[in-house]
Amino acid sequence: MAENLADPAKLAVTGYSYGGYLTCYLTSRDTRFAAAVAGGVVSDLRSMAGTSDGGRYLTELELGGTGEHIAELSPLTLVDEVRTPTLIYHGASDDRCPAGQAEQWFSALRQNGVPSKLVLYPGESHLFILDGKPSHREDFNRRVVDWVREHAEKRVPLDAKHWQRRLSALAKKHGVPGAALGILRDDEIVQAHHGVLNTATGAEVTDDSMFQIGSISKVWTTTVVMQLVDEGLLDLDAPIIDVLPELKLTDHVAERKVTMRHLLTHTSGIDGDVFTDTGRGDDCLERYTELLADAAQNHPLGATFSYCNSGFALAGRVVEKLTGRTWDAAVRERLFAPLGLTRTGTLPEEALLHRAAVGHITEDGRTEPVSVWALPRSVGPAGTIFATAADVLAFARMHLDGGITRDGTRVLTGAAAKAMTEKQTGLPDPNALADSWGLGWIRFGWDGQRLVGHDGNTIGQSAFLRLLPEQGLAVTLLTNGGHTRELYLDLYREIFAELAGVAMPRPPEPADAPPAVDHARYAGRYERASVRFDITEGEHGLRLKTTVTGSLAGLLPEPPDVDLVPIGDSTFLCRDSEDESWRSVVFYELPTGERYVHAGLRATPKVS
Structure with a gap:
C-alpha cells in the first residue's frame, strides 16, 4: 500500500489449512481486509487438541503443550473483533482439521452479524482441494473468486x-x-x-x-x-x-x-x-x-x-x-x-x-x-x-x-x-x-x-x-x-x-536515556493571559508548574506539576499521569531575541 501497489480499500486474505488458521487469526486482529476466504480452518486450538487426528502432536510439538498461551493463539478468543466478510469452506469428513472448527468460526461470526458463509463438502477429507471430486474442486474455486469480487470490489457498508x-x-x-x-x-x-x-x-x-x-x-x-x-x-x-x-x-x-x-x-x-x-x-x-x-x-x-x-x-x-x-x-x-x-x-x-x-x-x-x-x-x-x-x-x-x-x-x-x-x-x-x-x-x-x-x-x-x-x-x-x-x-x-487504510501517528515518547540538556537556560517564568508557567530545575531536570489565572481561575482545576523530559536540545515531553499520552513543549527564540515556550499550541513569552 505504501508503494501504491495495492488499493487499501480492496485487500483480501485467503488461505487453507495452516493458511486457513492464519486467515482467521489475521481477521481477528486486523480490520484492514475487505474480504476473507478461509479453508480447512482451525479456529480453536483448545478443542483442536482433542478432536484432530494429529491434535495431540501439534499441541505438544508445535505449541509447547496446553496452557493459557493456547487461548491467546486461538482466533476464536478474539472473534468479537472480526469485521471482515468471510467465506469458509471445509471437507465434511476432514479428520486433520475437523469440520467443527469451521462450524465454530461460522457460528460466532453469524452471531456477531459479520457477513459469512460456510460450505461443507460431503465425504471430503482434508486434502480434497488436491484430490477431491472435480465438481467440488471447481465449486470451491468459483466460490473463492465470487466472494472476493462481491466484497472486495465494492465498499463494505459502515458497521454501526x-x-x-x-x-x-x-x-x-x-x-x-x-x-x-x-x-x-x-x-x-x-x-x-x-x-x-x-x-x-x-x-x-x-x-x-x-x-x-x-x-x-x-x-x-x-x-x-x-x-x-x-x-x-x-x-x-x-x-x-x-x-x-x-x-x-x-x-x-x-x-x-x-x-x-x-x-x-x-x-x-x-x-x-x-x-x-x-x-x-x-x-x-x-x-x-x-x-x-x-x-x-x-x-x-x-x-x-x-x-x-x-x-x-x-x-x-x-x-x-x-x-x-x-x-x-x-x-x-x-x-x-x-x-x-x-x-x-x-x-x-x-x-x-x-x-x-x-x-x-x-x-x-x-x-x-x-x-x-x-x-x-x-x-x-x-x-x-x-x-x-x-x-x-x-x-x-x-x-x-x-x-x-x-x-x-x-x-x-x-x-x-x-x-x-x-x-x-x-x-x-x-x-x-x-x-x-x-x-x-x-x-x-x-x-x-x-x-x-x-x-x-x-x-x-x-x-x-x-x-x-x-x-x-x-x-x-x-x-x-x-x-x-x-x-x-x-x-x-x-x-x-x-x-x-491510514495509520494515525502516535504521540512521541521519551527515549530510555534522554539526551543531556542545559536546563538552566530554560528555567524561569513565562506568562500570558489566563496562564502562568513556572519552570524550575529539580532533582531530575526541569519541572513545570502551571497556574490558571484571570477569568478562567476557579472554573478549571489546577494542572498537576509535571517533569519535562528532553527529547532534543530544546524539545521536551510531559504528561499529567501515566494513564495519558505525552505532550510536547518547545523552547525557542525569535530572530529578534525574545524567548518563548510553546505549549498547548500557544507561544508564551518569558517574563523573568
Whole structure:
C-alpha cells in the first residue's frame, strides 16, 4: 500500500489449512481486509487438541503443550473483533482439521452479524482441494473468486453496531461520562452514543443529544468570513481598521497592519486567551473589542504562531460590522439555516430546548458536573457553538463537497472552500497536534495523507473533527469529560485504519536515556493571559508548574506539576499521569531575541 501497489480499500486474505488458521487469526486482529476466504480452518486450538487426528502432536510439538498461551493463539478468543466478510469452506469428513472448527468460526461470526458463509463438502477429507471430486474442486474455486469480487470490489457498508461497541468500550476505559460519535463516508452516515449527559441526573446520551463543539466553532466563523470574501465585502489581506476604524491595540504596528488572514491563522500576536465576560447583550463583541486596547501583544505581528481565541472574537466583530447582524444571528442565517441544522445553536437558552450535555471535571478521582455550563457570549466566534454529531457532519459534508449543501444550496464557492484547506503557516513545535494551519482549518499529515480538522475544549467538554477529503471521510467525536484525548487517540486510530487504510501517528515518547540538556537556560517564568508557567530545575531536570489565572481561575482545576523530559536540545515531553499520552513543549527564540515556550499550541513569552 505504501508503494501504491495495492488499493487499501480492496485487500483480501485467503488461505487453507495452516493458511486457513492464519486467515482467521489475521481477521481477528486486523480490520484492514475487505474480504476473507478461509479453508480447512482451525479456529480453536483448545478443542483442536482433542478432536484432530494429529491434535495431540501439534499441541505438544508445535505449541509447547496446553496452557493459557493456547487461548491467546486461538482466533476464536478474539472473534468479537472480526469485521471482515468471510467465506469458509471445509471437507465434511476432514479428520486433520475437523469440520467443527469451521462450524465454530461460522457460528460466532453469524452471531456477531459479520457477513459469512460456510460450505461443507460431503465425504471430503482434508486434502480434497488436491484430490477431491472435480465438481467440488471447481465449486470451491468459483466460490473463492465470487466472494472476493462481491466484497472486495465494492465498499463494505459502515458497521454501526461495531462502532457502537467500540465507542462504549473505549469510553468506559477512559472514564468518559458521555460521548457521541458520527462517521460520514460519501453518502453513508453512522452514529453511536454512550453514557450520560449529566452524572447528577443520569440523563442518557442519544443520537440527537447536543454537545459544545468548542473551538471547532472557529471553522464555522471562518466559513462566514469566507462568504464575505466571496461577496466582495472583505479582503483577507486588508487591515482590519478598514472595517473597524475604532480598533485599538496595545501594539500600534499591529493595530494598523493586522489583517483577517492574521486572525484566521493565529499569527496576530494578540494575547489569545482573554475570556472576559462583557455581558449577554447584543453589544458584547463590540465591548470585547474595546478591551483589546489593554490586551498584551504576545509576539510581533506575524512573527510566530500562537493559538488565539481573542483574534476570532475580533473576526466575529468584523462579521457583525459587515452584515449588520450579531455574530450569533449571522452564523445562524448563513450556516445553520441553509444546512438545515435544527439542533445547533450558540446561546444557552437555545440549548435548553434540546438534550444538552453538561461538562464534567475529574478531581481526586471523582468526576463531577461543572458549575458553569458555557463560555461567555463575548467569545462566541471562538467557541460557543453546540451541535449534535449529525449536525457537525452536515457542516463537514458541505466542505467535502466544495461548499455545497446536500440539497444543492451553495454556501461557499469551491475556491474559498479549497483556500481554507491550503497551508498558511507552520508551527514552532514539530510534535504538536498538527504540522500546519490553513484558514480556520488545522492541517494534519497522517501516513502520507492530508487531513483537515479542528478540536474544541470548553468547560468540561471536548470535541474532535477530522476530514479526509481524498476519501470523502469525516469523523466527529463529542464528549463531556474524562480522559477525552486518550479516547480520541484510540478510537480515531481504529476508525482511520479500518475505513481508510491510514495509520494515525502516535504521540512521541521519551527515549530510555534522554539526551543531556542545559536546563538552566530554560528555567524561569513565562506568562500570558489566563496562564502562568513556572519552570524550575529539580532533582531530575526541569519541572513545570502551571497556574490558571484571570477569568478562567476557579472554573478549571489546577494542572498537576509535571517533569519535562528532553527529547532534543530544546524539545521536551510531559504528561499529567501515566494513564495519558505525552505532550510536547518547545523552547525557542525569535530572530529578534525574545524567548518563548510553546505549549498547548500557544507561544508564551518569558517574563523573568
